Amino acid sequence: MPDLLRASELTVRFGGLTAVDAVDLRVGEGEVVALIGPNGAGKTTCFDALTGFVRPGAGRVELDGRDVTALPPFERTRLGMARTFQTERPFEDLSVLRNVLVPAFLRHPRRAEAEALARSALERVGLADRADQPASDLNLARRRRLELAKALALEPRILFLDEVMAGLNPPALAEMIAFLRTLSDEGMAIVLVEHILEAVMQLADHVVVLASGAVIAEGRPDAVTSDPAVIEAYLGTE
Amino acid sequence: MTRIWIIFAGLAVAGLVYPFAMPGMLSVAVTVLLFAGWATAWDIAGGWCGQVSLGHAAFVGLGAYVVALGQVELGIAPWFTLPAAAALAAALAWCWGRLTFSLAGPYFTLSTIAVAEILRMVAINEDWLTGGAIGVFISTLPEPFGIDLFSREAQYWMALAFALGTIALVAILSERRFGYRMRAVREDENSAMAAGIDPTATKLHAFMLSGALTAVGGGIYGIFLSYLEPHVMFYLFLSVQIALTAIIGGRGTVFGPAAGAVLLVGAGEVFRTAFAQANLLIYGILILIVVLFFPRGLVAELTRRIARRRYARSAQSE
Numbered sequence: 001m002p003d004l005l006r007a008s009e010l011t012v013r014f015g016g017l018t019a020v021d022a023v024d025l026r027v028g029e030g031e032v033v034a035l036i037g038p039n040g041a042g043k044t045t046c047f048d049a050l051t052g053f054v055r056p057g058a059g060r061v062e063l064d065g066r067d068v069t070a071l072p073p074f075e076r077t078r079l080g081m082a083r084t085f086q087t088e089r090p091f092e093d094l095s096v097l098r099n100v101l102v103p104a105f106l107r108h109p110r111r112a113e114a115e116a117l118a119r120s121a122l123e124r125v126g127l128a129d130r131a132d133q134p135a136s137d138l139n140l141a142r143r144r145r146l147e148l149a150k151a152l153a154l155e156p157r158i159l160f161l162d163e164v165m166a167g168l169n170p171p172a173l174a175e176m177i178a179f180l181r182t183l184s185d186e187g188m189a190i191v192l193v194e195h196i197l198e199a200v201m202q203l204a205d206h207v208v209v210l211a212s213g214a215v216i217a218e219g220r221p222d223a224v225t226s227d228p229a230v231i232e233a234y235l236g237t238e
Numbered sequence: 239m240t241r242i243w244i245i246f247a248g249l250a251v252a253g254l255v256y257p258f259a260m261p262g263m264l265s266v267a268v269t270v271l272l273f274a275g276w277a278t279a280w281d282i283a284g285g286w287c288g289q290v291s292l293g294h295a296a297f298v299g300l301g302a303y304v305v306a307l308g309q310v311e312l313g314i315a316p317w318f319t320l321p322a323a324a325a326l327a328a329a330l331a332w333c334w335g336r337l338t339f340s341l342a343g344p345y346f347t348l349s350t351i352a353v354a355e356i357l358r359m360v361a362i363n364e365d366w367l368t369g370g371a372i373g374v375f376i377s378t379l380p381e382p383f384g385i386d387l388f389s390r391e392a393q394y395w396m397a398l399a400f401a402l403g404t405i406a407l408v409a410i411l412s413e414r415r416f417g418y419r420m421r422a423v424r425e426d427e428n429s430a431m432a433a434g435i436d437p438t439a440t441k442l443h444a445f446m447l448s449g450a451l452t453a454v455g456g457g458i459y460g461i462f463l464s465y466l467e468p469h470v471m472f473y474l475f476l477s478v479q480i481a482l483t484a485i486i487g488g489r490g491t492v493f494g495p496a497a498g499a500v501l502l503v504g505a506g507e508v509f510r511t512a513f514a515q516a517n518l519l520i521y522g523i524l525i526l527i528v529v530l531f532f533p534r535g536l537v538a539e540l541t542r543r544i545a546r547r548r549y550a551r552s553a554q555s556e
Binding site: 051052053072073074077078082083084085089090091092093094098101102103105106109111114132133134150151154 | 425431
C-alpha cells in the first residue's frame, strides 16, 4: 500500500540548534503513528514542520505522493491534513457551534451543509448539547474535544494530534482513546504526539522515538518500549 | 438570524418615516447615516476581521474626489462615478493591504494613517487634478427624473440607501463562509490556517470591501458638502471618528457601528447646541463612560449579556 504521508530527511534548525534532525516518517492509510520522546526532543517542532507551520531547513514532506514541503499550512489543510494544537486554541469569543462552523465551511460553502457537518462533528465528540455555549466556558477535557471536532469538520485524510490526552482524568482519557480507536478503524490516518505511554501502547501501530531531534528507535509499541536506547533516553544512564 | 432582519426592517421603516416626521432635521440625519454606513463598512475590516484602520478618510476622500472631479472636469454623472470610486478604493485597498498585511496589528494601524496622509498631500499638491488646497466646487449635478441632487431630501435618500445597504450586506456576510473566515482570522491566525483559511487573502478581501463601501459613502458626502477640500476629506480626525463610532457601538456586530453613529453624531449635535463651549468635554466624558462600562462596545456588550442569560436559563431548566 502506498504511503499517505512521507517525510524524508526532515530537518529544522533554529539558529545553531537542530530541533529536528533528518527525520524520516511514513504513515499509511488508516495507520496510527505515535511520536514519542522526552521533553525537548523536537516532537512538536517535527509536527509543525509536517503540517507547514514551520519551514524545514532541509528534507521534504509528501502527501499522497505530492510534494507539499513548500505549501503553507492552509493549503495542506485543503489537501487533507488536519491538526490540533498542544495548547488548544478555540475561537474564545465564538460559540462552540460557530467554532466548528469555521472549519466545516472548508468543504461545504453552503451554510446549511456546513452547519449539518459541524453539528455531526460535535455529536461525534459528545459536545452537541453545548453547541450554543461560548467556547471560553468549556473545561479542559471539553476544549480538547472541541479541538478534535474542529479537526474532524475539515473531513481530513490524516489527523495530527498534539498531546490531546495530556491532563485528562482516567475516564476522560479512556473515552478519548476509544474515540481515536474508532476513528482509526474507520480508516483515518493519525499521527500522535503523546507523553502518555498507556495511550500510545493502546493506539499506535507504529512508534517513532525522538531524542534531541533525531529518531533513536522505531517499531511496534511493545518492541520500542523495551529498547535499551529508548529507556536510556527517557531515564538516563546509571 | 431572523431577529437581525426584524431589527433591520424596523430601522428601514424608521428611515422611511423620518423625513416626513422631522423635515427640518435632515442635515443631521444625513451625517448620522453617512457615519452609520462608514462605521459599518470600517467594521468589516476593523471588527469582523480584526484589522483596525485609522486611515479610512482615505477612502472617503477618494470617493468624494472621484465623484466631484468626474462631474466637474468630465461631466460624468455620479451614478457612473460611484461604482468607479468603489472600484478604485478596492484597488487602493489591495495595494495597501499587499504592502502592509505582513505587519503585525499595531503596525498595520500606523501604516493606515500614513496612507491617508499621503493622499491628502497628493490632493493638496497635484492641483492640476484636484484643485489643490483651494478644493473643488460642485456647481452642477444632473437631475435624474427631475430630482434635484442638491436638495437635502435627495441626499437623505442616498445616505439612507448607503447606510441600509451596507448594514444589509454585513448582516448577510456575517452568517456566510466569508463572515466565518473573517472571525477566524481575527481570533487566531494560526487556528485559521489550521482550518484551511488563507489569512492574508481574507484580510485583503475584507479590506477591499470595506474601502469600496466607504468610498461610496464618500461620494455621497462630496455631493452633500458640494465643496471638497483636502483638509476636510482626508482629515485624520475623520478616520478616528469613523473608527471610534464603530468601536463605541460594538465591533464585529451587525448594528453596533450604526448605533454608535446615532449616539456619537446625535449626541455631538445635541451637546453642541446645549453646552456650547463645553460640548467636547461632555463628548469626551460620554466616550469614557462607554469604554469603562461597555468595553466591547454598546451592542456587543448587550448581546453578550443577553446570550449569557439565555444560556444560563436554558442550562437551569434542564
